[in-house]
């Protein structure tokens with residue numbers, strides 16, 4: 001199949017999932033066309049059947065806001081025609097599903113019929129899309145997609161509760177290539193980060209308020225009062241400065257390392273002992289899954305799709321949003337002895353297997369076929 005993938009090219013989870021999906025589909029023989037405003041950060045290995053088409057938005061002084069949706073839908077029309085693309089898969093409803101729908105309609109005028117698959121990722125539903133300024137357009141784009149998927153059951157439920165949806169929503173969870181991560185401690189180079197008797201705790205996010213960065217530091221503070229430990233904070237975002245100040249106020253600044261955005265997430269997770277994700281909202285929590293596949297147990301909140309990923313007492317522990325005391329206590333339970341830590345590490349890795357890429361990507365392939373058949377049928381009628 002020739003598939004166009006529209007996504008955000010940044011470090012955010014939706015862009016990562018879209019890129020990994022495209023890479024795996026290309027390995028399975030499909031021709032993949034990434035269409036976005038910058039080369040996706042995880043698109044390192046370009047191969048013969050992966051194309052990248054950059055969307056340019058020329059600056060014009062009349063416009064207070066440059067019309068990205070217009071440029072994206074025009075680019076989609078041109079690329080579909082040029083490469084005979086058969087399926088459009090848009091990740092994150094705003095504004096991708098809207099632009100995709102416009103492209104679909106423009107192509108129809110020229111007798112080209114192409115199905116659009118929309119994957120909902122989280123904040124496009126629970127935070128941004130739900131805003132009254134966007135809600136009608138988001139509802140319209142979801143209802144006019146040929147196939148809709150959501151990354152967790154929880155996100156599906158939220159979508160049905162918050163919007164007036166007339167389409168079926170298919171739950172297709174995020175995934176990970178389990179075979180890529182067979183942890184070999186000696187290759188982890190743990191010693192470059194910490195002393196032999198020091199535990200390594202990590203957090204990875206975009207440092208937005210929804211991630212509750214202050215809670216990460218408060219949990220670590222509880223841990224570090226009982227255990228010799230270091231916290232590695234990976235990512236950039238609006239809450240970073242607050243976090244740096246809070247680390248200082250809590251007197252843990254010498255134990256916290258802010259490393260910024262990193263292309264070496266797996267290296268960091270490889271030598272981590274525990275991962276913290278106390279988010280306010282989290283439709284899935286891809287970062288938690290990435291930790292788990294690296295045999296790192298997770299202390300998280302119990303919001304959104306996190307209970308579908310992190311299993312209480314097996315891969316880690318979950319607590320109510322904001323309950324940092326309990327999260328700290330649970331972290332100490334896991335870190336209590338080498339034996340319990342190893343039990344949770346094994347549990348995390350085992351739980352991650354459920355989301356193996358080789359189980360999930362065929363589900364998307366089936367949905368593409370379904371979408372194509374649906375379009376073919378409607379053209380016949």
Ligand code: GMT
Pocket residue numbers: 012013014015017092121122123124151174206208210281282283284285286287
């Ligand atoms: O975590 C973020 O804020 C980034 C955001 C995104 O859209 O890239 O992540 C969302 O999609 C990820 C991939 O499906 C999910 O793993 C995250 O849980 C989800 N974030 C939220 O729901 C806050």
